[in-house]
Amino acid sequence: MYLQKLEVHGFKSFAQSATLEFQRGISAVVGPNGSGKSNIADALRFVLGEQSMKSIRSKKSEDLIFSGSTKRARMNMASVALHFDNHDHMFPIDFTTVVIQRKIFRDGENQYYINGAQVRLKDLTELIAKAKLGLKGYTIINQGMGDAILESSPKERKEIIFEALGLKEFQLKRADAIAKLSHTHVNLEKAEGITREIEPHLKFLKRQAEKIEERQELEEKLRTLERMYMHTRLRAVDAALDQRKQQAGAHERRIVELREAIDAISLKLDTQGEGVTHSFEGVSHLEAELMKEEVQRNSVEREIGKIEGMIAALEGAEERFVALDVGYVREKLEQLNNNLADALHSDSHDALRSAVHEFSQKLNALLHEVRSGNVSVKADQKAVDKSHQLREEGRRLSGLLEESGKRVREIKEQMRGIYAAHDAEKEKTFVLRNEKREKELTLLREEEKFSAVNAEAEHFYREREVLHKEKEMLESRGVDFRIGDDAGGHSADEEETRRNIERLRLRLENIDLIDENIKKEYDETLARYNFLIKETEDLRNAISSLHKIIEELDGMISVRFKDAFKKINEHFNEYFSLLFDGGSARLEMVAEERELTGEEGEIVRERKEDYGVDVDVSLPRKKTTGLAVLSGGERALTSLALLFALVSTSPPPFLVLDEIDAPLDEANSLRFSKILHELKSHTQFVIITHNRETMRQADTLYGVTMQEDGVSKLLSLKFGTPDDMVV
Incomplete structure (x- = not known):
């Protein structure tokens, strides 16, 4: 570069x-x-x-x-x-x-x-x-800065050498790490302080949140039970209502049938009553005829009695007894046989009874004559004729009596028929009345059952209305009733479910009502607490890492500095000897000290862990040593020797000398x-x-x-x- x-x-x-x-x-x-x-x-x-x-x-x-x-x-x-x-x-x-x-x-x-x-x-x-x-006097050296290097403190000299050796990068990293470490310590103290501060409040919020969670769990269980119970009850009530509707319909149809049957029976009874009344319409006439016939019959019987008395009187006056012969007996028996034959051909019961009575009397008389062996014979013909006439009259009257008896029997037979028909009609009426009474009793029982079923249905209607209101109330509290059709089967014992609901409601009443925001505050505080705990742990790890980084940087800087320091010393001495044509110069690492005042006013020197670089020179042909004895030109040469030593040890990309x-x-x-x-x-x-x-x-x-x-x-x-x- x-x-x-x-x-x-x-x-x-x-x-x-x-x-x-x-x-x-x-x-x-x-x-x-x-x-x-x-x-x-x-x-x-x-x-x-x-x-x-x-x-x-x-x-x-x-x-x-x-x-x-x-x-x-x-x-x-x-x-x-x-x-x-x-x-x-x-x-x-x-x-x-x-x-x-x-x-x-x-x-x-x-x-x-x-x-x-x-x-x-x-x-x-x-x-x-x-x-x-760098800017610490090594890359750009202005006027007077050469002497300033010598006038610098050991620590400042060390910084100049660090910059010359390219250790400034690591120093910046170290300074940045130290600043981060200090900042991290501050943040750690703050985090720990905040953590200690919120711990008691977090414990309180945790207790409150646990109560809220317990309440929420109980409310959820209660909602589940209420949902199941409500669903089961609604299904049961609907089923009961359907059953009651079917029963009410059956009873109503039965009542209609019974009322129709009763109306039909009532109509039959009305018709039957008219028949009974009509059946007695000929009885009075027959009774009058029977009475008339009885009167006539009594009159004829009296006449017959008179005639029989007269005949008996005539027969007693003129009677005589003669010896009984066979011809006479045979004649009498033939007469009796003929009379009996005539009587047997009669249709009247009374005539037959009269003929039999007469036959019996005549037979008894004949037997009396046979036993006595004598036969009475009328001596007077007039008497005989009179007797004969009377007998004829008697026979005529007997015929009338027989006809009258026949008519009486007919009338009585008709009356018996009327009475039998009347009894039959009365029996029918009795049967119809009994049937009507049974139908009415059955109708009464059906109406009572119908009323009872309607009362039960009304009860279930009211219960369903109450259940629907409770369902709306529970839905307003967040209970979801979207349940499958088989959900009712989950409740094995409806009464036990109801008791569980009451127990849960009682437990909820015993739990203090806590603001729902407490749970939110607890979650936020817990999240903050966990964040602070994590941050605290991260900060401790960061502190540990920063200590390691600082230690590594210190080790690296120390090793590189010590290795380069030896070379700088060699080049410094070489250039110093070249510029001064002799002499020697060297750099020394010295620990820094600071002066403190003790308790009694004495001066106490405290050695720092940090160190600096001191310069020691020995001029040729002079016994004096040290920077203090150097002239201006000597100081300039010394600073140049040091500068060239740094350049030789760690050549910079460029160097500006002013x-x-x-x-x-x-x-x-x-x-x-x-x-x-x-x-x-x-x-x-x-x-x-x-x-x-x-x-x-x-x-x-x-x-x-x-x-x-x-x-x-x-x-x-x-x-x-x-x-x-x-x-």
Whole structure:
């Protein structure tokens, strides 16, 4: 890597855009005093991120911008850009050319760019450190800074050497690690403090959240049971209602059938009553006829009795007895036989009974005559005739009596028929009435059953209405009733489910009602607590890792520094002997101490763990040693010997020397130029000088002049080519 060119615009005395192109080797910048030569070194410091105005020879940032002159107006912005060849990738970025640019405005704003991309100062500083470029007096050395290296404290000297050795990158990493470690410790203390602070509150919230979770679990169980119970009850109520509707329909149909049957029976009874009434219509007439016949029959019987008495009287007066003969008996028997035959052909029961009675009397009389052996014979014919007439009359009356008996029997038979028909009609009426009474009783029972079924249905309707209201209430509380048809089977015991619901409701009443936001607050607090615990663990791990990184960096810096320190000492002694033509010089690592005041006022020295670098010189032909006895020229040579020792040990990409050779005499100028010639093969030099010997070693020569308008102007000359002046 080497410096290709420097572009300045509006920086200090460079009002116009100016470009300095550098070649490998030595580039010298010359010019009269006050022409602006050192502004080039200041521009290099500025673009590399220098923040100290004193180091850039200014009091405030405004002084870096061209302030104007009598002929030119002031500018509002200054810009400096450095172009580097990066083929060897000393800048760890994938560009063969790296351009670093810095702009400053009058309001104090600074902008930093790497290859046109705006970056932070930190990014720029890290990139410069990785390329072994620095601002601690090694890359750019202004007038007086050579002596300043010797005047620096041991610790500052150590920092300059670190920067020269390229350890600045690791120091920055170490400083960054230490800063992160400190910041991590602060964050760890904060995290632990916050963790300790929220732990009691988290425990309280946890207890409350557990109660909420318990309540939610119970509510979920309750919702499940209520859902199952409600579903089961609704299905049971719907099934019961369907059953009651079917039963009510059956009872209603039965009631209609019974009422129709009762109406039909009532109609039959009305018809049957008319039949019974009609069946008695001929009875009175028959009874009158029977009474009339009985009266006539009694009259005829009295007449017959009178005639029989008269006949008996006639027979008693004229009767005589004669011997009984067979002819007489035979005649009597024939008469009796004929009378009996006539009687048997009679249709009347009474006539038959009368004929049988008469036959019996006559037979008894004949038997009496046969037993006595005598037969009474009427002596008077008149009496006989009279008796005969009376007998004829008797037979006529007997015939009338027989006919009357026949009529009486007929009337009685008709009356018996009427009574039988009446009894049959009454029996039918009785049967119908019994049937109607049974139907009415059955109807009453059916109506009672119908009323009972309707009452049960009404009860189930009310229960279903209540269940639907409870279902709406439960749905408003978030209970989901979207259950399959088989969900009712999950509840084996409905009553047991109801008791479980009551128990859960009682348990929920015993749990304090807690704000639901407590659960959210607990989750948030727990998440924060877990985050803090994780952060605490991460911070502890980060602290451990940072300690390891710092330890590794310390080890790496220490090893590299000690290895390079020996070489620096060798080169320092070599260049010191060359510049002083003898003598010796060396660097020593010393531990730093600080003075403290004890309890009794005494001075106590405390040794720090950090160390610094001290310089010990021994001049030739002089017994005195130490930096304090050196003259100005000797101090300049000593600082140059140290500078060249650093360059030889760790060659920087480029080195800017601003009139550092001014105190040298001619002999030392020759030695100085000789050393430059040796080192230019490893390091690019940009030297601001008035020394002719130094100019002779230059490969490119830039001249800086100050014009009348107060603006610096550049002239360049390249050696080894035809003389050419370029404005």
